[in-house]
Amino acid sequence: MTNEAKPQARTELPPQYAPADVESRRYAQWVADGRFAASEDSDKPAYTIVIPPPNVTGSLHLGHAQDHTVIDALTRRARMRGFEALWMPGMDHAGISTQNVVERNLADEGLSRHDLGREAFVERVWQWKNEYGGKISGQMRRLGDAVDWDRERFTMDEGLSRAVQTIFKRLYDDELIYRAERIINWCPRCMTALSDIEVEHTDDEGELVSIRYGDGDASIVVATTRAETMLGDTAVAVHPDDARYAHLVGTEVELPLTGRRIPVIADAHVDPEFGTGAVKVTPAHDPNDFEIGRRHDLPNLTVMDERGTVTAHGPFQGLDRFEARPAIVAALRADGRVVEEKRPYVHAVGHCERCKTTVEPRLSKQWFVKVGPLAKAAGDAVRDGRVRIHPPEQEKRYFSWVDNIHDWCISRQLWWGHRIPIWYGPDGEQVCVGPDETAPEGWRQDPDVLDTWFSSALWPFSTLGWPEDTASLRKFYPNTVLSTGYDILFFWVVRMMMFGMYAMDGTPPFKDVFLHGLIRDEDGKKMSKSRGNGVDPLDLMDAYGSDALRFFLARNTTPGGDLVVNDEWVQAARNFCNKLWNATRFALMSGATVEGPLPDDLSTTDRWILSRLARTVEEVDAQYERFEFAKMSAALYHFAWDEVCDWYLELSKPVLAEGGEAADRTRRVLGHVLDSLLRLLHPVVPFVTEELWLALTGGEERGDSVMVAAWPTPGETDPQAEATVAALQELVTEVRRFRSDQGLKPGQRVATRLSGLTEAGLAAHENLIRSLARLDEPGDDFTATATLAVTDHVTVRLDTRGNIDVAAERARLDKALAAARKELDGCTRKLGNEGFLAKAPEDVVAKIRQRQATAESDITRITAQLAALPAA
C-alpha cells in the first residue's frame, strides 16, 4: 500500500452518521473478539456489576435502558482503566407474573393449571420461557450492553436453585426462618400470599358505616369501611381510659344479624379520637385486630375463603366480598342498626402489585424470614460506610426501612418458583432438606414456592457460583457497584444486603449503590405497564440510533433524579453523534494523525485545546466518581461541540491551509484530541466512537478496538494559552455581533484595520482573527465607516462603505451602555457600604473594585463610540 492511497481511503466517511450500518456489525465483532469476557484468572483488579435481573416475562423498557446505559458506561470505563470488568447478565423467573402469563395462555385453550397438574404445568412454563425469554437479550444487544454472555444466569437454573436451597437451610437451622399463622396480604385473584411491599396503597372511594351493636344501655356504635367483616367480629374494643365506655368493658353485646354475643374489651391501641372511639374487632380479617385478638385471647373467626367469598353460615354465604358488603349494610339498615353512612369515604386500600386486585388481609399459615438481625447488619454496613449509597439523601429511606422492618412472608401459593424445601412426616413432623439430602420415604414436601425476591437477593453471589467456593466468587465478590432505580431499594437492594452479609461472612455484596430515578412520560407521569404509557427503547433506537438513546439517557441521569422522555432530546443526542462523526470526518480529510509523540513548540491554539482537554478529563473523572452521569455527559458535550468543533477546528483551518510544519503539528494535535475525546465518550456512545476511532487510528487492520484503548489521563493545563484564546474569542465574537447587528451577510468579507493587538497579546493571531471574523486586509482605498472599541486595547475599524445601520448600532451601544452603568451602580453601592468594606473578605472586595474599574472604562469607551456615530 502506498502512502498516497491510505489517506485517500480514510476520507471516505459519508457526510451523515447512519447508525444502522454500524451497530449490529460492531456488536457482533466485539462478541466474536471476546471483548466482553471477564476472567477470574486475571491479575487485574476486579470491577463487578450484576445486572438487575429483568423479569423473564417482560421486555426492557426505558428504565432498563437507562440502567443499562449507566452500568455499561461504568464497566466499559473500568475496562479501559485496566480493571478486569465483569458485567453479569441474566434474568429472574418472576413467579407471579410468569405464572399469570402462562395461565392466561392455558385459559385460551380452556384449561386451568389444575387440569395439567403441577409437573406438566411447570414444564409448560419452561417451554414458554425458552420460546419467549429471548426478547430481552436481543434488546440488550441493540443497546450495546457489554455483558459477559457466557456467564448468563437465570434464577431457576440448577446452580441458583441450589443456592436458594442452601441459604434456606442455613437460615432455617439458625432459626431465622419460621412458619406461623398470621394475617398476611392475600390476593384473591392470584390466590397467593404477598409480602408487605408487594402491596400498593391507593386512596380509594369507599364508605364508612356506623353500626350499633347491642341494645339500650348496653349498646355501642362502631364504624367500619368493611361492613362484611362484621360476621367475623369477636369483640368490640375501646380505650382503657375512655370514660364513655368504662361501664361496658367486661360486658357482652349482641352482634347484629348473627345473634352471637361478643365481649367489650379495653385495649390501649384503640384511638379514642377516631369515630366513636369504639372499634369492632375481626382478628381473622385485619392485621391490627389480629394483634388485639392475640393480646386478649380472642377466637379467630374466618368468614371468607381464599377467593374472597363469604363462608359464614346464613343468608350471605356464597356471596363475593363486594356483593356481601351492600347486602349486609342493607340488612343492618332494615334492622335499624345503621346509625350513619358516609359515602364516598376516601381511605387507603391495598392492591396487588401485579394485578391490582384489592388485597384481602387473611389469616393463614405461611413461612417468614425473621429479618431483625439481618436488617441490623445491613443497616450497620451503610452506617459505618462500608457501603455507600448515592445520592446520600436516599440513606434516610434505607435506614427508616431497615430500622422498622417487619418479618418477610416468603411463601407463595404458586407452582412456578423454588419449592420450599420443607418436608412433612405422617405425624406432623417437619424437616428442612438441604441440597444433597433426601427427605425420608413417604414424607410430603410443602406445596408452596418462595417469593421471587428470595432468589434475587442471592444474585450478587449465586451468579458467581455460591455456595461453591469458586474462583469467580473469590475474584468478583463483593461487587463493585450496584445500579438500580430508587423504587426498588426495599424490594431488592436491602434484601441483597441482608442475604449477602449473612451468606458471605458479613461482607456486604457491593461497595457503592447508585440509585437513579424513574422514567416519566412527556406529561411527567411515571411510565408503567398499567398506564400503557411505556416507550419501547427499540422504537427510539430505530429512529435515532442506540448511541443517541444512550447519550440522551446518560445526559439526563442524575443520582435520585427522575427523567422525562422527550423525542426532541433524543434527536438532539442523535445530532451530537453526527457532530462527532463530522468532526472526525474533517480531521481525516485534513490528514490528522495519531502517530508519534506530541511535538514541542506548539502554537497557542494547540496548547489551548490540550489544556481544555486536560480539564475535561479531570472533570469527567470527577463526575464519574460521584455517579453524576448528567454532568459527565454535559462536560463532554460542551468540550466536543463548543470547544473542539466551534473553535479549535475553525482555528485549525487557516493553519492547515497554510501547510508546512505548523500544519503538521496541528494535524498531530488534532489527531490526539479526537483520539482522546473518542475514548472519553466511548463508554456512553460505544458504537459511533468505535467506528470513528478505528477510522482515525487505522486500528481496524490491527484488530484493535477503542474498547481496550487506555482511558485518557489528564495532561498539563496552560492558563496562559487559555487566557489568550479567551481574549481572541471575545474579540471575534464582538466583531461577529456587530456584523450581525448590521445585517452583513455571514459570507461577506469586510476590509478592516485592527489596532492594539500587540497590547492585547493577540498580535501573533491576526490572521486567525481575520479568518474567523471574515475580515480582509485594508486596501488602498480603505475608509473606516465604523469603529469598534472591543477592549481597552483593541480597536476595530471597518470599511462598510456606507452600509452602516446607524440606528441599529446606536441601539446596540445604548444597550451595552445601560448594562455597564447598572454594573457600575451595583459596584459603587457596595463599595460605598462601610459594612461591606469592613466585613467582606478581601478578595471579594478586590473583585468588586476590579469590576467597578472595568465598568468605568466600558462606559468611557462606549460613550466615545456613541459620540462618534453620525447623527441620525
Next chain:
RNA sequence: GGGCGCUUAGCUCAGCGGUAGAGCACUGCUCUUACAAAGCAGGGGUCACUGGUUCGAAACCAGUAGCGCCCA
C-alpha cells in the same frame, strides 16, 4: 396519619452566601468546500409566597401555599 423531597427562562434541570446558568425550544441572517441532524448572532427569569439572619440571600432559618414520592 407519619416521614422525605421539590417549587429558578416556554420545557427539563444545574447553581446552594459575593455579576442568575446549561441543553432543548424560540427569533433573525446564512447552503462560508466537516456537519442545514449545521453555522453565526439574538431575545427571554421580581430564582413559589411572607417574615427573619447577614455588609450582602436564589442559596441559611421559620412560617404559608402548591406539587410529588415513600411508609402506615
